[in-house]
Amino acid sequence: MAEKAGGAGEAMAARHPLPEKMLLSVEYPGYVGDADKAVLTLGGSRRLGRSAVAGSGAPVELRYRYNDLSSHPINGQTVPTQNLLIKVTRRVKRTQGPDGAVRRECVHSDARVVAVLDRTVRFRRLADFQYIASDNDMVARLSRLGRTLDVDEIKRLGASDPFEVAVDAATGYLPAPFLDHRGWPAQYQSVGGEAAHSEAEAEARRRRELARQGFNVACIKYQDTEVPTAPTPAASKDGESIPAELLQRAQRILDECPVVSRSVMETLLPPGECGGRKASAIMPMLAYLMYNGPWRNCWIRLGYDPRTDPGSCKYQVLDIRYATGNPSSLSASRAHQSRRYSGGSGQAHGDSARDRTHVYDAEAAHSRATGIFQFMHVEVQPLRDLIDYSNGRRQTPCEYSGWLQPSVMRTMRTKLKTLKRMSGSARQEDSQQTLAVDYGELDRLIAADREAEEAELASEQMLSARDGFAASGGQQLLPQAVRERVEARVDQSMRALRMQDGDGTSDESGGEFGIFDDDDDDDDDDGGDDDDE
CATH class of the missing domain: 3.30.200 (Phosphorylase Kinase; domain 1)
Known part of the structure; x- marks a missing residue:
């Protein structure tokens, strides 16, 4: 039976028990x-x-x-x-x-x-x-005879040796289809979504991930406004057993480079020199991690916010993955990486191969090295030029591309895909020509990105100013610069809409939209906030 909501007088939906079937x-x-x-x-x-x-x-x-x-x-x-x-x-x-x-x-x-x-x-x-097996295929014939139970034919088939018969290579003779459980005739890059799990399974999976992490490190998302300035209480308790010289050694590394990838830190603080302790057990006392964003999987010094420092662009990461790995390739996220920081171990490894496994250069690209590389370790020239391109920087960072314009990051990923498809000989001879960047087209894309960024900044400033206007009870005018910026954006949008409608005329002012109308029915008349523009 439908029930009535008290006071509202509206009928609620009928409730029925779920069937047990x-x-x-x-x-x-x-x-x-x-x-x-x-x-x-x-x-x-x-x-x-x-x-x-x-x-x-x-x-x-x-x-x-x-x-x-x-x-x-x-x-x-x-x-x-x-x-x-x-x-x-x-x-x-x-x-x-x-x-x-x-x-x-x-x-x-x-x-x-x-x-x-x-x-x-x-x-x-x-x-x-x-797959449709040939009538002459031995396995197919044997399967048919197994159903009919023709004993004489089975004996004759068993008396002959199928390997003595000349096999035509053109026929293919693929493995028996009922023995091949692969569902793809070729390699596909698409990956289907995972099935939904119950809340209990999701919670158990989260506990397993935390158990694998093993240490009480402070973690934030890119969208969080505040960064940790002190270790978590659990990390502070665990850090009481860490020798002071190890903490000082790690602190010197972070003082020189406030953002260090986890794989590089594992090499700078090897367990053999740290009393069997991994870097992941030492760093929670001095650094935090970001789940996502341009500085993910990197140790970031406590109190340091790379989102406010344009110089942190060189610490951003470039994730390089291949669909089919080469067993002989080096993995930048797993290999023992080494870099001579002045505050590091102080051991010089010369020009050995391990000393450059964290660097993505032509040799690493040729060997199909995979992993997470920081921008400052990328030495492939076309990618290096895009990173250093001064016209491709943003005023404020974003989650997708950090301090680079999104079009620059997309161009880098496009060049990486081209680099992955190139053969070894092509990398040596034609790599510079194939990976060349059309900077004229890139500048056009950057201009569109910059226009979108300015519009986003104007909207944020307008919302911030309006929040201040509301908090002050109507006693504060919006900044003139914000008004002019948003009015210009409104005029530009209206011109674009009118041109789409076939009318080239446009309004000279955005005031007709009432965006900055100071007369509010809910405000008192004694505010004195009239604008005479």
Whole structure:
């Protein structure tokens, strides 16, 4: 029964208990004309129950040709869901008009929940390709004979040696499809979204991540306005057992370079020289981490905010990943990196290979090195020129590109993709020509970015000024510079809109929008805030 809300007099929605029936949902990758045959393609109801309902974790195999063992299986995954199966009933009244046409009118509709779909089988792999084995394929023949149980033919097949027969390379002779569970005929870069987990699973996963982190480091997001100025209480308690000379050594590194990547710090403070302690156990006393933004995965000195220092652009990170790694390549985020800081270990490693694993140069690009590199360690010349391009700097940083304009960062990533596709010989001979930057086009993109940045700054200043205006009770005028800036933006936007409508005329003032109208019905008349412009 619907209930009435007290005082408001509005009817609340009817509440019904959820049914106890639990059903399994299958997101079938195809049109289902016969439900029984669709279940057979999934291995039958009994096998489907063992794979999906029992929670064994085994994949659910879908074979479009369920009578053919050579049918390539499409593997599905059973994930927990919280969906509802709703049955909708519509009652339609049919009437025949004077002209003989039948009119249908819905006179009643009803919807009710009939079951809860607590598990769903999803197929996230390609379903538009199949293998068809040749009639002469030994495995295919053996599978057919296994179904017919022709003993004599099986003996004759076993007496012959298939390896003595000359195999035509043009036929391919791929592995038996029922032994190949790969769902992709080629490499694809797209990655499907993860299944939703319950709150308990999400909390357990968060605890596991914190356990792997192992130390009580102060962490913030890029959007946070304040930066930590002191270690967390738990880190301070853990730091009581750290020798003072180790803390002084780490402090000297941060005094020279306030933002250091975690991999470089692990090399500057090796466990062998720190009494078995890792840098991740020492640094929470002196630095904090950012989850996201241009300085993620870097130790940042306590009290230092790179978002307020334009010089911190050189400390930003460039994440380089390859879809297929080279086993012989060096990983900048894992390799023992070393750099001679004056406050570091004081050991010079010469020109050894390990001394430059944190540097992204032509050799690192050639060896397909992956990891997180800081801008100051990038030595590939086209990328270095983009980082040092003075026209590509912002007035204020942003989360995507930091102190660089977004168009500059996008250009860098485009050049990185080109560098990844280039062969080893091309990197040596044609890299400079291929990676050349069209600075004329880049300047045009930078101008658009700068215009958007100025508009954003003007909006922020206007909102800040209006907040001050409201806080002062109407006793403070908006700054003239802010008014002029926003009025110019309004005029520009109106001109663009009128040009799109085919009218070249535009207003000379944005005052008609009432953006800075000082007369407010809610304010008293004794404020004296009239503007005579």
